Amino acid sequence: MWIVRWNSRFTFWLLFFLDISIILVMNPAKSQANIPESTSSTVSNTTLVPASRQSPVFFADRNNSMEEQVTPLSQLLSPVPKTSASPVSSHQVRSLDDNAAMGQVNSVSELSDIKPTDWAFQALQSLVERYGAIAGYSNQTFQGNRAMTRYEFAAGLNAALARINELVSAGTSDLLRKEDLEILQKLQNQFAPELAQLRGKVDSLETRTAVLQAQQFSTTTTLVGQAAIVIGGLVAGNNVVTKKPAPHNFTLGNYVNLKLNTSFNGTDQLRIVLTADNIASLGRTRSGILGTNDGKTSDNASPLFPNNEVIVSGVRYRYLLGSNTAINVFAQSDGAFELGLSGSISPYFEGSAANGISRYSRRNMVYNYGDTGAGVAILHNFSNQFQLGLQYTSINGNNPTENNGLFQGRYVALGQLLYSSPNKNFRLALTYANTYSPPNTTGLSGTNFGPAIGSNLANSTVAGRATLGNLYGAGAFYRINPSLAVNGWVGYSAHRYLGSGDADVWDWGVGLSFPDLFQKGSLGGIFVGMEPKLTSLSPNVNLGAGNGVADKDTSLHIEGFYQYQVNDNIAITPGVIWITAPDSDASNPDSIVVWLRTTFRF
Known part of the structure; x- marks a missing residue:
C-alpha cells in the first residue's frame, strides 16, 4: 500500500511549483493590466463580472439551485461596468x-x-x-x-x-x-x-437619497445573510454503544450565518463569515444519543463552542492572478466547501441551511477529512471545459504549540481535476487528498481524524499514534432534462496508523434531483448511499472492536427531502433520514430522523 507523508517543506514547495507550472507553462496568464478595474470606489451589490471572460471555474456560494451555485470565475472577480443615464436637463x-x-x-x-x-x-x-x-x-x-x-x-x-x-x-x-x-x-x-x-x-427623492447615504452600511461591503429555524428529532433507533433505545425527543433550534463581502478594487474579494447556532448533533463517534455519526444532519452546531455564541467561521481573501487563475488565502475556512470543489458534483444537495438534510448526502467523504482551518487554494482554468483546484488546509494553523502550526500539525492537501461539458449538463471530478494528523489533536468538529460521518471504526485512531490517509474520489453529475438530474460518487481512503498498521475505508452515494417540482423554484431530492465503512484492518490493530476487526455489515443511508420555495427569501424543507444497520452492524435497529427546516435569506 502506497502511503505519502508530506513534511512542511515538501508540501510548501509542491504547491508552489504546481502553481508556477500552471501559470507560466501550461497556460500563460495575462498581465494585470488586462484585468478591468472598478470605475468607482463604490462597489455595488452585484456579481463582479469581467465582460470579456468566459472562464469555467466554479464557486459554490451556498445557494439553492445549480445555476446559482456553479458560477464561472469570470462572474465573481471583476466588476460589471455600470451604466448611468445622463441627467435630463431642465429643458429636455x-x-x-x-x-x-x-x-x-x-x-x-x-x-x-x-x-x-x-x-x-x-x-x-x-x-x-x-x-x-x-x-x-x-x-x-x-x-x-x-x-x-x-x-x-x-x-x-x-x-x-x-x-x-x-x-x-x-x-x-x-x-x-x-x-x-x-x-x-x-x-x-x-x-x-x-x-x-x-x-x-423632487424634494422627497433628495431627502430619501440623503438618508440612504447617511445610513448605508458600507460603500465597499455587502452583507448576505441567512437564518434557519429547525424542528427535528429521532423517531426510531438505539444508541449503538449502550444498545438501549435512544430518547425520541424533538427539539427547536436555530442557525444564523452572515457573510460580509468586500472588494477593494473590483477584482478581489475579502469574505468574513460570522456564525451562531444551537442545533445539537444526534450523534458523534461513540457519543451523543445515537453513539455514531451515521445519519448526522447538516445543521449541527460545533461541539467546541457554547450555543448561539457568535464565532468567526471564515476569513478568506481572493484575488485574480491573470484571467484564468484565482488565488484564495484563508485564515479560517472550510476550503473545499466554500470554493465549490465539491458542489459541482452535487449542486442540488450541497448548501448551507438548505437542500440536503444530512451531511453525507451533500458530498463524498474525500472532502470531509479537512475540517476548517487556515491555508491557501488555487483554482485554474486550462480551457472552458477543464479546471484544476489545489488546496492546502492546516486544521490548527493558528496554534504554535508542538505538533500544531501551519506545517507541522494536522493538514489536508487536496487536488481535483474537473471536466464540464460545453453545455454544463455533465460534469466529472477526480479528486485526491493526502492528510496527516498528529496524535491527540482535534479540529473544529472535535475529531482527531476521519470523515466525521459513517461508522465509528471509520472515524477511529490508535491512541498515541499519528494517522495518515490517502483519499481518492470520483464523482459525476448529469442533468437529464430541466426537471431531472442525477449525481453520484465513490470514495476510497487508505488509512495508516503509524507504527501499528493499515485500514481501508469505502463509501458511495447516488442522488436524484427534481428541480421545480410542483412549482417554480422548489426542489425535491432522493439519496441512497453507504456512509464510510471500514472494510479491512491489519490483524494487529485494535480500533475498539478487537484486533483486526472491521465493520461486519453494510449500512445504507436513505434520504428524501422537498424544499418548498415560498418566495425568493423563504424556503421550507421537510425531510427524513433512514439508516439501516447503524454503525454497520445489523444487530442495531434502524434509526429514523425527521427534520423540518425553514430558511430565511436576506
Whole structure:
C-alpha cells in the first residue's frame, strides 16, 4: 500500500511549483493590466463580472439551485461596468417618453416635422429662439401632435420658468415681453397644484437619497445573510454503544450565518463569515444519543463552542492572478466547501441551511477529512471545459504549540481535476487528498481524524499514534432534462496508523434531483448511499472492536427531502433520514430522523 507523508517543506514547495507550472507553462496568464478595474470606489451589490471572460471555474456560494451555485470565475472577480443615464436637463421636457431627447435646439428649423404653415409655428419659434426652452427628440422631431398629460405640461412650464429666471439673473430681462409674462403668470397659477407635486417629489427623492447615504452600511461591503429555524428529532433507533433505545425527543433550534463581502478594487474579494447556532448533533463517534455519526444532519452546531455564541467561521481573501487563475488565502475556512470543489458534483444537495438534510448526502467523504482551518487554494482554468483546484488546509494553523502550526500539525492537501461539458449538463471530478494528523489533536468538529460521518471504526485512531490517509474520489453529475438530474460518487481512503498498521475505508452515494417540482423554484431530492465503512484492518490493530476487526455489515443511508420555495427569501424543507444497520452492524435497529427546516435569506 502506497502511503505519502508530506513534511512542511515538501508540501510548501509542491504547491508552489504546481502553481508556477500552471501559470507560466501550461497556460500563460495575462498581465494585470488586462484585468478591468472598478470605475468607482463604490462597489455595488452585484456579481463582479469581467465582460470579456468566459472562464469555467466554479464557486459554490451556498445557494439553492445549480445555476446559482456553479458560477464561472469570470462572474465573481471583476466588476460589471455600470451604466448611468445622463441627467435630463431642465429643458429636455419630452424625454419622459420612450424616445430619447436631443439637446436644446437653437432654431425651430432644426425640427424636421415643424413647418412654417403650422398654426403653432410662431409660438414654437418664440420659445426656441427667444427663450431657448424647447428640446426635440433624438430623431430631430418635435412630435407636436402627441398627446401629453397635465404633469408633462407642468414639467414643461417649470422648465420655461427656470429659463426665464436664468435670463433675469443674467441681466437680459429686456428680452422678456410683458404679454409673455402675463401668460406665464396665469399658467403658473393654473398649474400650481401640479407644480407643487412635482417639486414635492423632487424634494422627497433628495431627502430619501440623503438618508440612504447617511445610513448605508458600507460603500465597499455587502452583507448576505441567512437564518434557519429547525424542528427535528429521532423517531426510531438505539444508541449503538449502550444498545438501549435512544430518547425520541424533538427539539427547536436555530442557525444564523452572515457573510460580509468586500472588494477593494473590483477584482478581489475579502469574505468574513460570522456564525451562531444551537442545533445539537444526534450523534458523534461513540457519543451523543445515537453513539455514531451515521445519519448526522447538516445543521449541527460545533461541539467546541457554547450555543448561539457568535464565532468567526471564515476569513478568506481572493484575488485574480491573470484571467484564468484565482488565488484564495484563508485564515479560517472550510476550503473545499466554500470554493465549490465539491458542489459541482452535487449542486442540488450541497448548501448551507438548505437542500440536503444530512451531511453525507451533500458530498463524498474525500472532502470531509479537512475540517476548517487556515491555508491557501488555487483554482485554474486550462480551457472552458477543464479546471484544476489545489488546496492546502492546516486544521490548527493558528496554534504554535508542538505538533500544531501551519506545517507541522494536522493538514489536508487536496487536488481535483474537473471536466464540464460545453453545455454544463455533465460534469466529472477526480479528486485526491493526502492528510496527516498528529496524535491527540482535534479540529473544529472535535475529531482527531476521519470523515466525521459513517461508522465509528471509520472515524477511529490508535491512541498515541499519528494517522495518515490517502483519499481518492470520483464523482459525476448529469442533468437529464430541466426537471431531472442525477449525481453520484465513490470514495476510497487508505488509512495508516503509524507504527501499528493499515485500514481501508469505502463509501458511495447516488442522488436524484427534481428541480421545480410542483412549482417554480422548489426542489425535491432522493439519496441512497453507504456512509464510510471500514472494510479491512491489519490483524494487529485494535480500533475498539478487537484486533483486526472491521465493520461486519453494510449500512445504507436513505434520504428524501422537498424544499418548498415560498418566495425568493423563504424556503421550507421537510425531510427524513433512514439508516439501516447503524454503525454497520445489523444487530442495531434502524434509526429514523425527521427534520423540518425553514430558511430565511436576506
